[in-house]
Amino acid sequence: MHDDLRSKFAGCLLGLAIGDSLGADLEGHPGDELIRAYLEGRYNTDRLALSMWTDDTALAVATAQSILDSGCVNGADLAAKYLVWFEGGGRGIGRATLHAMRRLQKGASWDEAGETGEFAAGNGVAMRIAPVGLYHSRRATGLEEDVRTCGIVTHRNEEALLGGECVAYAVARATQDDFDPEVLGIELLSRLKPSRCQDSIERAFDAWHAGTELIGALQSIGLGGSAFETVASALYCFLVAPEDLERTLLLAVLAGGDADTRGAIAGAISGAYLGVEAIPSHWLSQLAGAQTITDLGYRLADVAPGEE
Secondary structure, eight states: HHHHHHHHHHHHHHHHHHHHHTTTTTOOOOOSSSHHHHHTTOOOOGOOOOOOOOHHHHHHHHHHHHHHHHOOOHHHHHHHHHHHHHTTTEEEEEEEEHHHHHHHTOOOOTTSSSSGGGGOOTTTTTTTHHHHHTTTSSSSTEEEEHHHHHHHTTBHHHHHHHHEEEEHHHHHTTSTTOOOOOHHHHHHHHHOSSSSHHHHHHHHHHHHHHHHOHHHHHHOOOOBBBBBHHHHHHHHHHHHHHOOOOHHHHHHHOOOSHHHHHHHHHHHHHHHHHHHHOOOOOHHOOOOHHHHHHHHHHHHHHSSSSOO
C-alpha cells in the first residue's frame, strides 16, 4: 500500500472530524455575518477552537470500524454499532436517526428500521458515508449498493441516499491520481437521476463556474440540513479552494446553518484529495481522538479492495 493513499484515507477521516468539530458550536448560526467578516479579513480565525465532535464523526468512525470488522459494508453490523453509540448517549442525533435507533431497540431489522417520508431527506447518510467512499477508492463496482446498505439503516429516502452516494463518490474519486476537481460536477451529474439533489449540485457547480459572489451562491444553494442542500454547499466550498483544506473548512463552517455537517463533508472530500499533510497542526493538536482516527484511516487503506 502506497504511503500516499494511506495519507489520503487518514486525511479524509481527520478532515471530516475537524470540520465537524469546528462547526459544532456554529450550527444554526443565522445570516452571513461570520463568513462576510472572514472574507473581508475582519474575523480572527485564531479564536475558532475545536469543540468535541458530534454524531457526524461518531457515526463515520462507527462505519469505518464496521467495515474493518466485517471486511465489507454489512448492514446488520452497522446497525449494531450505531445502536451502541446511541445507547451510549448519541450526542447530536438527528430526527430520522433517532427514530431508526428506537425501532432497532424494539427489534426491527436493520433494513427496515430507517425512517421514510419527507422528513427523512436529511443529511444523516451523507455525513457518515465517507468510509464507504474510501473502501471503494480503487474499485468502483458496488459503491451505490454499499451506500444504500449503509444508508437505509437510518434513512429510507431517495434524496438522503443520493446525497450519500454523491459524497461517497466524491471521496473515492478524490483519492485517485487522475482526480480533477473541475470535472467532478460532470461526473456526479452523470450518475444522478432527476432529483432535488441533482438540481442543487448543478446549481453549485454552475455558481462556481460562473464565479458567482460566494455568500450569494451559498444562500442560493441552501445552508439547511436537507441532504440536497448540505452536500451541494459542501461541494461548493471545496471547489472554491480545492488546494487549501483550511480555507475550505472555514468557508464551510462560517456560513452557518448546518455548519458541522457541511464542515464534515467538505473536510472529508478535501482531506481525501490533499492528504493528512494538508491538515493544519493547530487543529490536529486540538482534535479529540486524533490518533485513533488516523489509525482507522491507515487500517482502512490496508483492507480496501484493489482494482478489478
